[in-house]
Amino acid sequence: MTNKEIVTRLYGVLTPYRSKLVIAMVGMVIVAGFNAAQAYMVKPLLDEIFVNKDKVLLNILPLALLAIFLVKGVFYFIYSYLLEWVGQCVIRDLRNRIYSHLNRLSLSFFHHTPTGELISRIVNDVTLLQGAVSHALIRILRDFVSVIGLLVVIFIMDWRLACMSMIFLPMAAAPIIIFGKKFRRVSTTYQKSVGEATNILHETIGGTRIVKAFCMEKQEEKRFAAQIQHLFDTLMKETKYRCLSHPMIEFMGGVGIALIIWFGGMQVLKGTSTMGSFMSFLAALIMLYEPVKGVSKINSTIQSGLAAATRIFELLDVPLEIVEKPDAIVLPPFHDTITFKDVSFSYEKNEPVLHRINLRIHRGEILAVVGPSGGGKTTLANLLPRFHDVDEGTLQVDGHDVRDLTLHSLRSQLALVTQQTILFNDTVRSNIAYGSRDCTEEDIHRAADAAFALDFIEQLPDGFGTVIGESGARLSGGQRQRISIARAILKDAPILVLDEATSALDTESERKVQKALENLMQNRTTLVIAHRLSTIKNADRIIVMQAGHLVEEGTHDQLLQAHGVYEGLHKMQYAD
Numbered sequence: 001m002t003n004k005e006i007v008t009r010l011y012g013v014l015t016p017y018r019s020k021l022v023i024a025m026v027g028m029v030i031v032a033g034f035n036a037a038q039a040y041m042v043k044p045l046l047d048e049i050f051v052n053k054d055k056v057l058l059n060i061l062p063l064a065l066l067a068i069f070l071v072k073g074v075f076y077f078i079y080s081y082l083l084e085w086v087g088q089c090v091i092r093d094l095r096n097r098i099y100s101h102l103n104r105l106s107l108s109f110f111h112h113t114p115t116g117e118l119i120s121r122i123v124n125d126v127t128l129l130q131g132a133v134s135h136a137l138i139r140i141l142r143d144f145v146s147v148i149g150l151l152v153v154i155f156i157m158d159w160r161l162a163c164m165s166m167i168f169l170p171m172a173a174a175p176i177i178i179f180g181k182k183f184r185r186v187s188t189t190y191q192k193s194v195g196e197a198t199n200i201l202h203e204t205i206g207g208t209r210i211v212k213a214f215c216m217e218k219q220e221e222k223r224f225a226a227q228i229q230h231l232f233d234t235l236m237k238e239t240k241y242r243c244l245s246h247p248m249i250e251f252m253g254g255v256g257i258a259l260i261i262w263f264g265g266m267q268v269l270k271g272t273s274t275m276g277s278f279m280s281f282l283a284a285l286i287m288l289y290e291p292v293k294g295v296s297k298i299n300s301t302i303q304s305g306l307a308a309a310t311r312i313f314e315l316l317d318v319p320l321e322i323v324e325k326p327d328a329i330v331l332p333p334f335h336d337t338i339t340f341k342d343v344s345f346s347y348e349k350n351e352p353v354l355h356r357i358n359l360r361i362h363r364g365e366i367l368a369v370v371g372p373s374g375g376g377k378t379t380l381a382n383l384l385p386r387f388h389d390v391d392e393g394t395l396q397v398d399g400h401d402v403r404d405l406t407l408h409s410l411r412s413q414l415a416l417v418t419q420q421t422i423l424f425n426d427t428v429r430s431n432i433a434y435g436s437r438d439c440t441e442e443d444i445h446r447a448a449d450a451a452f453a454l455d456f457i458e459q460l461p462d463g464f465g466t467v468i469g470e471s472g473a474r475l476s477g478g479q480r481q482r483i484s485i486a487r488a489i490l491k492d493a494p495i496l497v498l499d500e501a502t503s504a505l506d507t508e509s510e511r512k513v514q515k516a517l518e519n520l521m522q523n524r525t526t527l528v529i530a531h532r533l534s535t536i537k538n539a540d541r542i543i544v545m546q547a548g549h550l551v552e553e554g555t556h557d558q559l560l561q562a563h564g565v566y567e568g569l570h571k572m573q574y575a576d
């Protein structure tokens, strides 16, 4: 992304706050104008009061100065407050935009991008951009206006000297350009590094049990330390450039000012200029020099802000794979069939995971999907809520292609229970009611009861109000699973997808969960993926998936008689 593109897009983000920005800029121009006026007042001070001994002016000038400071102060408050406000608004808007974009991105994006890196973009990159927007850009604007005002003063006072200083001023800016590119590069490395460090934190804190169990603390510490060292090195590089650029700019400026003092002083001695003009000129020049020096300081902030903006816009530009058509229709309550017609799907190009699947699921049916792991069962189930889109063929619900439906109407008719329970660090009550907006306390109790979860929930210290820890860490596997079943029961969706919902459980809790699932399956259309064949004994029909192909289909007895893959799986599980 070029600077121009980034600035254009940032400008787009600023658009809603344009009127506030204009007010701020007017305030800024006024403040900068008064800055110039202060420099200008050095001339009457010296020439009229000290040289010509004008007493009246001596009474007026200090009062005028007070008035200038007062007005300047008021406008300073107005513009700096407004600019900070706009900067913070932009940051708030960007954070919300990134988060809502993330919520819409497809699953495959998350399979490719580490969570820690995404968190780092919302937290760190946006903060860096905030630095650039609310401090650096603002100062640049203010300094630019000040520079113009002060330039006017120096040209009025002595145009020849002014022309001379025009040669030195740009020279002082040379290091800014030289270091700019370096700042930008270092900053990109730094942000990437922060992303990786965040990711290590996210993974190892989340996986702390495995880290401990495999005695990997030392290795993880080394991995983290290496990343932090990299961060340190990068930061020190930036510090080196920043510390170098400041004295270099100051020295260049110093050379200029030294020459000007010499030439200007000569002119005053020769009598071609007054002391007042010269001092006023010098005051303006020194004041002029401040903003130029400032530019070098904020240059690094701006460069890292631009690098951060690039990363933020890149993320916002990741296309949404699963999008609703503009004329998407609302799926009426499910009443007939789900149809897979010649469905093929691949995660990576040219490596199909599903090959021309043909399948019909009728209303009220319990369809079991079995087969060796990696056969494509989960992938098949994930097509239903449109977590992925088919590559070829069609997937229809009641004759509507799922791609023609609104995502909300499709997904609200599905309840999903997976092997990996997803619970939030909230109360039992909120976890069960997740996604069911208008439910009463009674509904929640009834769902918990049907999920065989009421007993253990009532034994928790605060019952339904107990906070269950991150991912439900304070519950057992079976308890977690029953809470997620209660959630599905409460959602009361006509179509149910159970993806190895009991595989992670011991026999005792499996029996309870199995009963809970039977309650859940009543009067619903169910796609049940199971590892253990015992859990699918009440299925109406069974399909066998192997290496992405639907290889067998029928009832338990039919499949046993077919002497195929199913019989093999059956024999293996009941060997003893």
Ligand SMILES: Nc1ncnc2c1ncn2[C@@H]1O[C@H](COP(=O)(O)OP(=O)(O)O)[C@@H](O)[C@H]1O
Pocket (backbone or CB within 6 Å): 108, 111, 347, 348, 353, 372, 373, 374, 375, 376, 377, 378, 379, 380
């Ligand atoms: N996000 C993914 N990206 C790439 N390949 C994947 C992804 N998820 C699953 N696969 C591959 O797709 C195949 C089917 O996986 P899956 O549907 O999970 O099988 P099952 O649920 O039957 O065990 C496997 O070979 C797996 O490696």
Ligand SMILES: [Mg+2]
Pocket (backbone or CB within 6 Å): 377, 378, 379, 500
């Ligand atoms: Mg699976």
